[in-house]
Amino acid sequence: MTGIDWNATRAARVVSTSEMRKRARRLPRAIFDAVDGGAGDEVTLRENRRAYERIAFAPPALADAGSRDLTTTILGDPVSMPLLLAPCGMARMLNSAGELAVARAAGKAGTIFAVSGVSSYPLEDIAGVATGPLWYQLYLLSDREATTAKLARARTAGYRVLCVTVDATIAALRERDVRNGLEIPPALSLRLVVGALRKPSWLAAFVRGEVGDAGLGARVAVRDFVTTIRQLIGVTSDELRWIRERWEGPLVVKGVMRGDDCEELLRLGVDGIVVSNHGGRQLDGARATIEILPEVVEAVNGRVEVFVDGGVWRGSDVVKAVALGARAVLIGKAYMFGLAAYGEAGVDRVLEIFRVELDRTLGMLGCSCVADLNPSLLAKSSLG
Amino acid sequence: MTGIDWNATRAARVVSTSEMRKRARRLPRAIFDAVDGGAGDEVTLRENRRAYERIAFAPPALADAGSRDLTTTILGDPVSMPLLLAPCGMARMLNSAGELAVARAAGKAGTIFAVSGVSSYPLEDIAGVATGPLWYQLYLLSDREATTAKLARARTAGYRVLCVTVDATIAALRERDVRNGLEIPPALSLRLVVGALRKPSWLAAFVRGEVGDAGLGARVAVRDFVTTIRQLIGVTSDELRWIRERWEGPLVVKGVMRGDDCEELLRLGVDGIVVSNHGGRQLDGARATIEILPEVVEAVNGRVEVFVDGGVWRGSDVVKAVALGARAVLIGKAYMFGLAAYGEAGVDRVLEIFRVELDRTLGMLGCSCVADLNPSLLAKSSLG
């Protein structure tokens, strides 16, 4: 046994998040696709990304941003860069350390982890290893007592911010999952086994119960997940008011796709808004989030913080979003692929890639801190 | 012999209508292409579809559409969803049950079947098995007596609505058909046989006379088809007036591609307008129908019901069309591929796919019924 951390060594060689995505192909295809895929024809999935490419930079000629300060605050919590980790379900399908690894990586990187309401480790366990602030993402269930209990657990465990998802009140059909025969939890379905035979390391971990649902905690989590999915209800003003009354800390609503929703959300007392179409995984055909952002920023007019997710694969994307008024972005697939490829070291590396790219882009725009970013540094390119 | 309905079992595994299209490749290529292809360079065929992708959704954040009511009425007839089955000729080329299967499936699904004027079963036989309302689609012939006789037969058989097609008064050249050596009726031309050799199940049915023109009824239908094609005439105001005087029930005109045609159509007493370019199968270069729809809806201004067809492959397309003012959409190729792949069970499945997608999309838009749909839920995406 040597002291060499092979995962870290290999992760360090990964140049970009899109290369990390390729590394994640060590997973069985069904699992890879469950992270990678979107709803329907994946039009929104693709557009989330392409819309960033249609935004161009117009940097000033004379500027010296010798060193850049990437820090900011998110709802009062200081972070090392304007980026946090989005809630993604069932991380243990990818790696046995699941959300524990993600929480540790977020803490080391000095940023926030938004834990999914259908995490594959109990929220208390995740909080137990976390060294940075946590958000708790809530799916609204028909069973109010269950919801109340969840809120209490999150509060007790020290979660700082409650994030209510409003764009996933209907279960979507992700056709890749259906074609891959993916079941939740992934039992040893024929197709999964056939696919996994070509990925022996994942299969071995599955058989040992390290990934998948074999561990006791995971089994509980999975039961929880299935229950949650079945009880999803729509989030109305009444529901949101009910939650607002039961959560003292900052409250964020995730899944806003229209500027004209903001007034009501603010009236209901939300502290933050996440422009999101669930990464193109819910309503295919929904607008690209970076194209919605300016309209939401204008409607909110600085009264609360606005965030955005979907299609963020580059530090330059983060810069574009912040220049357009986002307080920070949430990344999802990018870190999940890091987790899938190299576990915690993979998440570390993804965060490092973002940090380096963010720093370099800021420097090239002559900005010495994120507060220097503004829309005048961008130009709608005519690329189309 | 077991009681297992293999077609239904297989059809149930099909995830989307585009997957159903792939399943329909069990047909000889010439027959597949006759359904799949368009006129000329197929520019309109492609654009009908792409134009839907350029329309984006802008769903509200706060909404609860716990359960959705998809029902509506079409010219007074209640239907289970805003979708009916477009007239498509010669269904028996695809499956021996032809239009009988389609009529049965439409009835089970609680919607309307618009029977083609060149159906491959007599209109009376189709009416005999139908359990839902039927439209009769009329091609205008130079022989007025023949037309009068057709109207009388349709009336007697209980067809509810007469649908006059105005965009197919000139026979189009579909180049795939010419290249495939497709003849109507499909005699055993060399190319067809060579193609069919690789599709033994279809060939066997053809040899047994189950598909193609071998059965007596089919032969009559085919003679009828050829006669019809040869006698097509243009539909003028005079012709339409003549028809209007001879049909007491609702009268629909199919093939409208301009808003400024509507005033005259309404003056002539039509009860419904179908925006259609014949699925890109007549005039290549015609505008995409979903892009024409708003202009027709505006011109009609609620005085009659407006429908649209062409490029509808998703429940979300139905939602877009209804949000833009269509009363309902007509689907054609999608159900024909269902018929080709798995007979009646295939049509059942296609209708089920549309229903599920429609329901889910409505829910994700926070609409509890189709009347809630409106243009404000859409945004012209900048995708290009």
Place this chain on the structure above:
Amino acid sequence: MTGIDWNATRAARVVSTSEMRKRARRLPRAIFDAVDGGAGDEVTLRENRRAYERIAFAPPALADAGSRDLTTTILGDPVSMPLLLAPCGMARMLNSAGELAVARAAGKAGTIFAVSGVSSYPLEDIAGVATGPLWYQLYLLSDREATTAKLARARTAGYRVLCVTVDATIAALRERDVRNGLEIPPALSLRLVVGALRKPSWLAAFVRGEVGDAGLGARVAVRDFVTTIRQLIGVTSDELRWIRERWEGPLVVKGVMRGDDCEELLRLGVDGIVVSNHGGRQLDGARATIEILPEVVEAVNGRVEVFVDGGVWRGSDVVKAVALGARAVLIGKAYMFGLAAYGEAGVDRVLEIFRVELDRTLGMLGCSCVADLNPSLLAKSSLG
């Protein structure tokens, strides 16, 4: 020897002009490319074609164009359809009958052949076999006596219209030709022979002197061609005035790409204007001709006839051009490929394809004659 005309039989099976292009691949690649290729990166070549696809039809719903009259006149000459054959050089490289075949085919089809100033048969021989009106296309040479002599020959031979090309006063570099080692005349260069070895029928004809420059007449023509290319001069107002004074018949200028050139051209007494970028074979980057046409039509305002060429591959393209104000279109590559594939029968077939498509499109637009065409039948599609 049977009486079967195999070329006519085979040509009759060709469905479209783009299929005819494929048939023309029986030529050695160097010769095929010399017809098919454009200048530079072939941006203009492609755009000429794509620009037609961006124009959509908006046909009226109620119309009966039972039979269509395609006839019109071109500078006073009656033609059977609004289409004439553009001047293309060196037709004998493609087929031994060269321009003689083209002239015969044009006559049979009831239209005009514009003979190239660098034809591979003497202009008198072409006039000798022609049964329809001819245009003579003139390249302006530095040697005025030579020009005068040319004009005299054309006048004596009965050419009706003089067409002065103004967009080819500088020799273009067509890179496919350079890469293919094409020389004019095509001597037995190594590359040509290697390419031709795979096309034995063309090679045999070349060796027999039927194609290429072996025949005496052809040799003279080739000498003429080379001389012409070397003496090309720019066409100024003075030059055009000089020509106008020496040609009594109608005078057409070919190669106009700006509306603001028209006033001066009319002042100088031209009778017709051809919007042309030389089929994308001269200045790569020039605008697509169908996009220039409306601006020229507006500037000319009906005072002379306006024509257009470049990218015309469908009868529907002809309809679009005429609807936008062109008196007629010129086709080039399309008939040259017919000539290459099946000689005179190939040209016959190409003209027949255009006629049938033109007739059908006119009918589908509800127009009973070409004069019914107008811009309101078109819509700028949003295809991009």
Place this chain on the structure above:
Amino acid sequence: MTGIDWNATRAARVVSTSEMRKRARRLPRAIFDAVDGGAGDEVTLRENRRAYERIAFAPPALADAGSRDLTTTILGDPVSMPLLLAPCGMARMLNSAGELAVARAAGKAGTIFAVSGVSSYPLEDIAGVATGPLWYQLYLLSDREATTAKLARARTAGYRVLCVTVDATIAALRERDVRNGLEIPPALSLRLVVGALRKPSWLAAFVRGEVGDAGLGARVAVRDFVTTIRQLIGVTSDELRWIRERWEGPLVVKGVMRGDDCEELLRLGVDGIVVSNHGGRQLDGARATIEILPEVVEAVNGRVEVFVDGGVWRGSDVVKAVALGARAVLIGKAYMFGLAAYGEAGVDRVLEIFRVELDRTLGMLGCSCVADLNPSLLAKSSLG
């Protein structure tokens, strides 16, 4: 030994600069990519090129540009055409003669060579072989004494113009380089050797010390390069003022991407502005340079000369840039590939290709000299 210059013979057969790029694949992939690649996803790299294709020509019909005068002046220096050679680092990686070959070729072609601040031959050696005017490109270093020394050396060596690069103050990550394992200097890394094994001529020259860093001069240059990269600082108004005070000759700023930067630059006394995004090699997502040019030209309003680089691969691109107000363009990759493919003869050939294309395009636009070019000869094409 014959007198045949094989490189010149082969170079003469190259038709276009893009073909020259293909010839440069004789280099090891790592070296080729180091020239060819861009930053990030290479969006800007591609757009620099595509943006030229979106600009169309609108040539006048009547014009005679019998012969064209391509000469102009650049900051007072007469040049044979409006094109100069951009500063590109480390030319000796491509060919043992490196910048010496480039300087000789520029001189023969009657144009200017802008020598990189990280050239692989000492600036004095380059000046020693140059027969035309030279620019010296300066990267601003934190070490002012080093900068002062550089300026003194450039002045002493007779460099005419100082060109300060402002868009490369942060080291970019070019991912192709990372993936190729490229180190500067290229030591015999495993990947490089493996790649080079398939390119024996380059490898042999590398082993002989003719390319790479083996020669003493080259070693010094490489040390210089590494030092420079490490000391890069941002260029502020103060820094530029400091330089302006220390350089008597013309001063050019390279890397301007906004019109609103110009006023300050002019106030600081610059004599020329190069619109540049570093060829897409620094900030991926930066706007295409030819789309920025008009805004800079308007802001400068004739007070100083404006240049542009990035995406220039055709003489017609040069014409477009000059028509939009550029005094001249800088080419980079194009001549570097010439150097890579055939050494000095390759650079000669690239310059000859540009000259011929430039001449022909000018002629086709009816311009007899570069001063005749103006924006009215262009049209924004609708190609998208």
